[in-house]
Amino acid sequence: MAPDTLDHREGPRDECGVFGVYAPGQDVAKFAYYGMYALQHRGQESAGIASADLGGYIITQRALGLVSQVFTEHDLRALSGDLALGHTRYSTTGGNEWENSQPVHRNDRRELALAHNGNLVNAVELHAELVAKGVHFRATTDSEIMAALLSTGEANSLEDAIADAMPRLRGAFSTVVMDRDRVCAFRDPQGIRPLVLGQLGGDAWVVASETCALDIIGATYVRDVAPGELVVLDERGVTSRQVIEGERQAFCLFEYIYFARPDSRMNGQLLQRSRVRMGEILAREAPAVGADLVVAVPDSGIPAARGFAAASGIPMDDGFVKNRYVQRTFIQPGDQLRQHGLRLKFNPLPEVIEGKSLVVVDDSIVRGNTTRQLVKMLRDAGAREVHFRITAPPIRNPCHYGVDMSSREEMVAHERTVDEIRDHIGCESLAYLSLEGVYEAVRGQRSGHCDACFSGEYPIPGTEDHLGKYALENALPMVKA
Numbered sequence: 001m002a003p004d005t006l007d008h009r010e011g012p013r014d015e016c017g018v019f020g021v022y023a024p025g026q027d028v029a030k031f032a033y034y035g036m037y038a039l040q041h042r043g044q045e046s047a048g049i050a051s052a053d054l055g056g057y058i059i060t061q062r063a064l065g066l067v068s069q070v071f072t073e074h075d076l077r078a079l080s081g082d083l084a085l086g087h088t089r090y091s092t093t094g095g096n097e098w099e100n101s102q103p104v105h106r107n108d109r110r111e112l113a114l115a116h117n118g119n120l121v122n123a124v125e126l127h128a129e130l131v132a133k134g135v136h137f138r139a140t141t142d143s144e145i146m147a148a149l150l151s152t153g154e155a156n157s158l159e160d161a162i163a164d165a166m167p168r169l170r171g172a173f174s175t176v177v178m179d180r181d182r183v184c185a186f187r188d189p190q191g192i193r194p195l196v197l198g199q200l201g202g203d204a205w206v207v208a209s210e211t212c213a214l215d216i217i218g219a220t221y222v223r224d225v226a227p228g229e230l231v232v233l234d235e236r237g238v239t240s241r242q243v244i245e246g247e248r249q250a251f252c253l254f255e256y257i258y259f260a261r262p263d264s265r266m267n268g269q270l271l272q273r274s275r276v277r278m279g280e281i282l283a284r285e286a287p288a289v290g291a292d293l294v295v296a297v298p299d300s301g302i303p304a305a306r307g308f309a310a311a312s313g314i315p316m317d318d319g320f321v322k323n324r325y326v327q328r329t330f331i332q333p334g335d336q337l338r339q340h341g342l343r344l345k346f347n348p349l350p351e352v353i354e355g356k357s358l359v360v361v362d363d364s365i366v367r368g369n370t371t372r373q374l375v376k377m378l379r380d381a382g383a384r385e386v387h388f389r390i391t392a393p394p395i396r397n398p399c400h401y402g403v404d405m406s407s408r409e410e411m412v413a414h415e416r417t418v419d420e421i422r423d424h425i426g427c428e429s430l431a432y433l434s435l436e437g438v439y440e441a442v443r444g445q446r447s448g449h450c451d452a453c454f455s456g457e458y459p460i461p462g463t464e465d466h467l468g469k470y471a472l473e474n475a476l477p478m479v480k481a
């Protein structure tokens with residue numbers, strides 16, 4: 001199947017945001033809506049909410065688009081209930097189509113709705129197995145496979161069906177699932193994607209991808225859902241079961257660098273602080289001696305640039321303005337407009353830049369398009385020298401755990417040295433933060449993280465290669481028959 005032609009976003013594609021709330025008698029649809037609003041950065045292709053009154057039917061509404069485009073006040077009133085889920089999607093298995101949006105709603109042996117962040121690496125095998133048993137699918141996502149496993153599971157309760165299914169799933173899953181009485185949340189044994197538990201007061205509980213989704217609805221952070229753990233939110237409060245233990249943990253290092261919001265906390269660290277430290281350490285590892293001004297590439301490069309400026313003593317100013325209304329998926333401009341390149345997104349401030357030797361700080365380079373065009377734009381605006389500093393190591397390997405980072409060949413660092421990348425981008429100097437520097441900044445150990453896109457060392461053996469986003473469409477052309 002051809003890739004989505006409307007989507008020509010640069011950079012690492014985000015993942016998904018998940019949210020679940022158990023709050024009898026409260027406005028759960030509004031909680032889900034605002035929670036998803038806070039998680040919009042994790043996925044902009046589709047959004048959905050599932051809700052139910054205790055003991056009642058599950059209602060689901062989902063559509064392609066942003067949270068604010070998908071739901072009206074009227075929709076939220078129709079979704080009222082005692083428990084709810086929310087999902088914002090960026091596709092990693094299965095194209096960007098309505099059928100593939102989430103929450104997935106199934107009613108095989110038991111009715112449930114499910115929202116998933118991550119990516120299963122054994123989706124094709126599980127799919128074939130379920131189809132052989134007569135299970136029908138409407139979507140081409142790994143998430144529907146997980147929902148089908150739980151919905152068809154022979155165990156007597158949803159909790160037991162989850163505990164039976166978890167050891168069969170390989171890859172990344174931070175999943176939230178509800179039936180008519182409870183919200184369950186479970187995480188893969190490596191803990192690749194984040195998932196946190198919060199309290200709304202009294203008997204009301206929340207789970208979400210990031211703490212920023214708790215903040216927005218006034219919930220208090222309680223703890224992370226542990227790798228391999230299943231938590232259940234219901235009339236008993238919160239109960240927990242450690243389903244899988246003792247696996248190598250592999251929390252995604254890129255969450256700290258780029259994906260997550262800087263006001264979120266991960267593994268005890270406020271990400272804004274971690275990113276400032278990345279900039280400080282980069283200034284130590286690769287100083288830009290003699291430069292006049294530090295400039296950030298907005299948005300995610302801003303804290304790192306602040307750290308670089310503080311540690312180097314070089315003043316910082318705004319070199320560009322970013323148009324905050326440019327969505328991550330937008331309509332292809334025609335040829336004439338395309339020549340203006342990223343002008344749609346960034347506009348430089350010549351009065352600030354003119355005649356200066358600039359240190360430009362960004363968090364990551366994937367294809368290099370952003371960086372190359374920014375260098376040209378800065379030169380056109382009168383910059384004397386451009387020194388790029390990146391607070392991540394070069395990305396040379398694809399992610400199979402819930403981030404669509406384009407194929408190896410599309411990455412600018414593929415089969416290029418740093419000097420070759422510098423020449424390709426056209427700047428005076430280029431330096432990347434070392435892997436050790438990233439770990440120092442996040443105060444973490446390599447043994448507990450995944451850094452495969454930088455190092456090529458995949459934490460789950462046998463997952464170095466994967467069939468990619470259209471695995472199910474390609475392997476099973478009759479999948480929707």
Ligand SMILES: O=P(O)(O)OC[C@H]1O[C@H](OP(=O)(O)OP(=O)(O)O)[C@H](O)[C@@H]1O
Pocket residue numbers: 010011012258297298299300301362363364365366367368369370371
């Ligand atoms: O090398 P490329 O493939 O061109 O992509 C790299 C850019 O993409 C990301 O930013 P993005 O604009 O997506 O989001 P942000 O506003 O959160 O920084 C990243 O922060 C880099 O700036």
Ligand SMILES: NC(=O)CC[C@H](N)C(=O)O
Pocket residue numbers: 014015016089090091092093094100116117118119120141142143402403
């Ligand atoms: N990026 C994600 O977390 C996506 C979840 C799931 N694999 C999907 O494609 O829908």
Ligand code: SF4
Pocket residue numbers: 192251252253254255398399400401402403450451452453454
């Ligand atoms: S490969 Fe990179 S983006 Fe993917 S989980 Fe590992 S660190 Fe994160």
Ligand SMILES: [Mg+2]
Pocket residue numbers: 297298299300301362363
């Ligand atoms: Mg950026």
